Amino acid sequence: MDLTLISLFCVIDDFCQELLPQWNAILLEDTNKKRNKPSQMSTSEIMTIMIYFHKSNYRNFKMYYLHVIKGSMVKYFPNSVSYNRFVELMPSILLPLCFFIAAQGKTATGIYFVDSTILRVCHEKRASQNRVFKGLAKKSKSTMGWYYGFKVHIIVNDMGELMAFKMSKATTDDRVVLPKMAENLTGKIIGDKGYI
Template sequence: MIDLTELYVEIDDFCRKFCDDLNQHLVGNGKTIAVDTPGLNLSEVLTILIYYHFSKFDCLKHYYLIKMRAGYKKEFPKLPLYNRFVERIKEVWWLAALYLQYRQVKFSGMGYIDSTPLKVSHNKRTNSHKVFKFVATLGKSSMGWFYGFKLHIICDLTGNIIKCNITHGAANDLKTGKEMMKDLNGKIFADKGYIGKKEFLELLNKGLILVTGIKKKMKNRLLEMWDKVLLKKRSLIESIFNVMKNSLHLEHSRHRSVINAGVYYITTVIAYTWKPNKPAVKFNSKEIKLLQSLSLMN
């Protein structure tokens, strides 16, 4: 469990600094953007939302009523009723998005890319679903058909988030991944869903090598030995998705607002960046010896 005070201090410092910098460049009738608002300030609202993902509650309402209003009344003396708090969530979507960018790490030269489905309802209720009627779509993953969105992530070898994106369920992984990888230089390892000769050459010309496996009917191609080892470690990003879904409550079907759902997804990824023990690539003794021999040869 992370420290609530430490979380709030960093979020509050970030929000105040960003708003101060933004206000210096605003041109208009003298209005400014302020963190302090009546009742809870924006930093407190964002902190409560992020801290929820570390709780054992699988329902935001129960967490707010039992954990926050009963257990953290001293820390948050101006906690409103739950319905009012839900209304306040819409006010922090832009701060949550900016803070997520702040928490992302720089690309070190090697990483993984993949996507995971975010289901918003059962497939049988797709036609009757109303909340995401005009934004969610029917998509297909390795686990079958689903109705909702996709979370795309690029991570490094130590499990840190480099970039992320949320698209509709039918979005093409390769096209979305190409847009996310266009400013990176180095190597990205991906599954067979990211195979594309045109996209590979375009990324290669920009300084990025996209390493994927091959399909059954494709001609075999030579890979460096170390690339083969790292390609087999692609399960790292699956472990990240597993942590987000099973530990941080990323996916559920109780959303009643498109904007609030977006904030929920963003704060889940932010919560993951705060986890002290993230999944990371681990090498066995044979792989370590191989790495040492390759380094000696170079």
């Protein structure tokens, strides 16, 4: 366990060492004056914790963070922040995490599977009160009923490696998203009837 955690951290840290300076150079300046105090935890530490959570047997991130990160793995993350602060830091690493996932080596096998799933933002009855995703999230119907949120489209190869993913509005037809996602793939793509 220790070796996989350390090797995962090293890979993520090397990636962040290359990405973050380039990313910060192209960001627009914020006109609002804010304190730009660096976090106690580095971006690579936060990403490592989030990715390593999926290798654990925990289904609840809060229990994982409190029992594993703040408990048995505290020697690996001595500057770990409180759970509430960690949750506040999570959105700041979303884009680097997406870049990291997209940059991972993928094996072109010629056999791919595509599917989409819903990503609920809130309960359908509270959709009019939602301010965070107002104008972005949409109301739509899936096989499970009505929902308010987004759709996530994923293509994996026959070994389970993530080849492509895309997030779209809930009202987007699956067939519209597929050609752009699969333009660099050669072989056969297998999907449900929504992609016909």
